[in-house]
Amino acid sequence: MLFNSLHFLIFLPVFILLYYLVAFKYRWILIFIASCYFYMAFVPTYILILFLIIGIDFVSGIAIENSKNQKRKLFLILSLLSNILLLCFFKYFNFLNENISGILNLFGQQFHPINLDIILPIGLSFHTFQSMSYTIEVYKGHQKAERHLGYFANYVLYFPQMVAGPIERYDRLGTELKQEHKPVYQNFSDGFKLILFGLFVKMTIADNLAPYVNQIYADPLKYSPSQVFTGLILFSFQIYADFYGYSTIALGSARLMGIRLMDNFKTPYLSKSVSEFWSRWHISLSTWFRDYLYIPLGGNRGNLLRWSINILIVFMVSGLWHGASWTFVIWGALHGVNLLAERFFNKVFNFKIKETWSLLNLLLLLKTFLVTTLIWVFFRAESFSKAKDVFQALTRTTNISDISLESVLPGIMCVLLVLSDLWVYNSRIDDRLQTYKPVYRWAIYTVLIFCLFALAGTQKFAFIYFQF
Amino acid sequence: MTKKIIIKLSCLVTILVALNVLYKYTLFQNDLKTKSPEALAIKSQDLPDVYFFGESSNATYRDSDSIKSSITELASMFFPTIKIVPIVKPATHAGIYKSWARMIDLKKNKTKALIITLNLRSFDAAWIHSKLETQLQESMVLTQDHPPLLNRFQLSLQAFDNKTEKQREQMMLEQWKNTPLLFPFAFPFKSTADWDYAMAQGHYKKSDGTWDKEKNILACHYIKAYAFNLNDQNPRVKDFDEIVMYCAKNRINLYLNLMAENIDYADSLVGKELVFLMKQNRDFIVKRYSKRTCVVIDNLDLVRGKDFIDQNWTTEHYAYKGRMAIAKNLALNLKKQFVKEYKDAY
Structure with a gap:
């Protein structure tokens, strides 16, 4: 369902009315049903992919919390891999195939890429990233694993932000969804x-x-x-x-x-400046990449070369996150190069x-x-x-x-x-x-x-x- | 809190009412001009005697025609003192004419007659689910019986029958497949899709023994365009029912101008069964709508095959001879109402 549609403008007031009429303990059911309905207005069957993501990360969260050391890490890797594989299959399968075919052809090998005729599930990159942030936080010990499947499902499915963000963290949205909100003017x-x-x-x-x-x-x-x-x-x-x-x-x-x-x-x-731009544009994605890619890569620790490489990796992956095409990668890379050039200039000329x-x-x-x-x-x-x-x-x-x-x-x-x-x-x-x-x-x-x-x-x- | 909300909502409603007036007298006319020029044309006419609602058949001519006048221009020659105003838009149908008819200002205009083009193909699945339908529906949003500002907002939200081409095509194919074809005699094909499929298997051969693909495609096209049984469930029939009722209620003399179809080619390419259906459907229309306040002008068999402009497609586009034949038939029917104004032009 699009926000700029009559469908949504009717759906929202009806939902809000029901939201405050339904007893708090059943409210999560209403949010769940409404979110499913909202998502299924696009391609109904794709809700199954979301259920799969919810299932994997819900179980992984509990498994990570209940395990120690290597096992803990293993569950995290399994969870992240499942999410990334799902994303890759729907978003990057054809892109990867075409690139593999191109590389093999360079070496004289014949490889005919199989192109899957699939429509990308709406907002897949958003909810996989949101869901992944949860398991990572549980692994880090910053977040307690959710034991209520309904609440966790609502965190991934929550209709106002499910298809294009903001990419919320569990400690924020999960907590908000669990609180009782009374009608306030x-x-x-x-x-x-x-x-x-x-x-x-x-x-x-x-x-x-x-x-x-x-x-x-x-x-x-x-x-x-x-x-x-x-x-x-x-x-x-x-x-x-x-x-x-x-x-x-x-x-x-x-x-x-x-x-x-x-x-x-x-x-x-x-x-x-470009760095200021990225602190003001799509903030939830920028902070996601900062916390879960840039910092794990080493951030600005280490030497200048290492830092520059980290910046470029983050921006290129961010580009690829947007779309399965080299044009997006170049878009990200150019932003990275621009940011690096700005930092070098500021450093050399001591410009503030x-x-x-x-x-x-x-x-x-x-x-x-x-x-x-x-x-x-x-x-x-x-x-x-x-x-x-x-x-x-x-x-x-x-x-x-x-x-x-x-x-x-x-x-x-x-x-x-x-x-x-x-x-x-x-x-x-x-x-x-x-x-x-x-x-x-x-x-x-x-x-x-x-x-x-x-x-x-x-x-x-x-x-x-x-x-x- | 409730009191506060009610006060704010009341303010909001007041603002919307005021903005509606502001919009109506500022931007609305310009929006109408862009999105529904036909509506504006209907409303802005000064006392026309006769309105003519139609589609591309009215004005399409063959390049070699020495006289390129439209059907309405030709018909007007029979009534030099009568103002016949054509309101024409390609691919239009009764669903749109219905709205146009309601736009005629009955207080201001003393409309003596309304002529509406009745195109047999407009009742078929291909036209009902045409990819042009979304555009036609869009053109009607601003003319709905709601406050203009609300209509404008609906247009922005695309809140109308806004199906995609793919969805419409699917509906068309399903209708061809699932609607049974009824004949009063034994006939091997159960639906339009069956008949079309059988024809597509290769019916025509050239003299050298190879398949005549072009002829085959054309024959299939004729089947898809005309192989259907008209009944009161057809959405266009429902639209015409409403038009006839509206005109009767408002005492507008209505003429349904049933356009000529290429019966010659339907017969030679597909056969007598298809011609039977076309004539059966014509009879349905004539019987249903010939009333005191409504005249059905039957032109179905009036134009010969070679006088159709499109020789390898089904259209109601006629060369001069065809347009003239229809204009003359139209004039002869109008003559009963406008006896004094009639002049024998040809």
Whole structure:
């Protein structure tokens, strides 16, 4: 079920009503049923994969807790391997096959790859990572193994965040799901604000940018360099608005139940460096990689070379997490290289970014945005040849296109997003709104409602991160 | 808390009502222009005498035609003092015409007659589950009988019959497979799919003994387009029922213009059984809808095979001779209502 569908807008209030009507001890059953229903609105049979993940990690958690030394490690490895194998089978099988075939062909060996005609289960990368974080935490001794299958299932399945995060940790979401939440006015109010703002960002901003971006990426060589450049800028805003919108609706939906999910975005395009960008963009994934890959690899301990390799590995794996294609790996690698270059520059020139607003910081902000925008090309282009076409179209001086593209509305949408980010900088929309007098708050709601109802895109685009 | 929520919800409803008015008088017309230009055309007409609702058959012509006028233009020549306004959209059907008919402003417009194109193929599974259906349904969202702002939001949510092409194709195949074909005589095939399958096995041979693949494909296509039995469960029949009732209730003289089909080719390619079904379906329509306030204009057998533009596909696209024949038949039927205005144009 998509958040931006009538189906969800009917489902959510009905669920919330039942949620507070049902006795607390049975509430987990309601959340479980609702989450299954929510997920099964996509491809019903894929719920079985989720059940398998839940089963494996539930049993593994208990087994790890009950075991000692090598056995403990063995159960962890078995659990992680099962999750990774499931992910690999559905997400990377064809990719691996094609690459093996390519390598063997290089050595003159004939190998015809078998391509599986399977649709990637929605949000598989998200719930496997979420579930894996649980077993790792149990292994580390930071988390007690859950003995109630229902609660654990709800942690993996919890519908507001199951398909595109935020990737929550058990100590946070698991605990929240176990607590009794009574109907509180402030939760309803905040939940409503977050959902309204999330829908506005997704449907009014992202969905109005998508047609322009899609046209450009369909055949970049048909367009003039300025049009292509505009397309790249718009994609930067589109993917942000799309994912930020989804995350905000997720936060709002959970808040209606009295549950607080973690913030996944903190105005990332107002970052002055790549490292700051990654502390503000898809925060739950960045922290996951930091805790479960970067630190185990050694983090910034060891020499400069070792640290650089760790950074590159983390970013490349992060790229691969997004999609089974080398373009994603390059996207991640470029971010890694960029981050390393920034750190080296800062070290060599003893440069430190000051927190106060200044012209220099504004230039750094523009630099970070521009670099990120150019790197997004590898994320958005479905192949290297398409990415090459984009850069070729961007740099050529001839063959100027006479195709006109509607750019006024997308331009206004980008300005709205920038203004909104400047407004909520280092805060969140619901907290920010709370600082205003009711009359101003309602004036803002009125504008948001009008923009959402009257200006939202008229083509529906699924959330970009659903495919991961 | 309940009181607080009720107050806030009341504020929200008030805001929505106000925003609906704001939207209606600012952006709505522009949205209609983009998404439902036909609706805007119906509403913005100044006192037309006759509305003509149709699809591509009205204006499609053969490149070699010396006169490229549409059916409505040709029919208008018989009634020089009458304003016939065509509202035309490709692949439209009764489900859409039904909504269009309701858009006619009965207070402002003194519409004397409504002509609706009745296309036999529009009752078949391929048209009912056509991939163009989603687009047609989308074009109707803004014209629903709800507040315009709500319609606009529904459009953004794509809250209409928004099936994918694959889903529609599946439904079409299932209908062909599962709907029994009924004949009053012995016939070997139980369904459209059976008949199509048998034909696809290779029915036609060229003079050199090889299969005539093109002819075979065309024959199969004729089966899929016309091999069905019309009954009151057909969704298009239900739509036409509503149109006829609506027009009767509002005293609009209704003309259902049953378009010509390529009977000649249906006969020569597939055989008399298919022609039997086509004529049986025609009879069903004529019998069901010929009432005091509704006239069925039967053009089914009016155009000869060579006068169809598409010689290797089933369409209702006619060369000049075909369009003229239909326009003339239409004019002769309208003459009963507009006796004084009629001029013998040809």
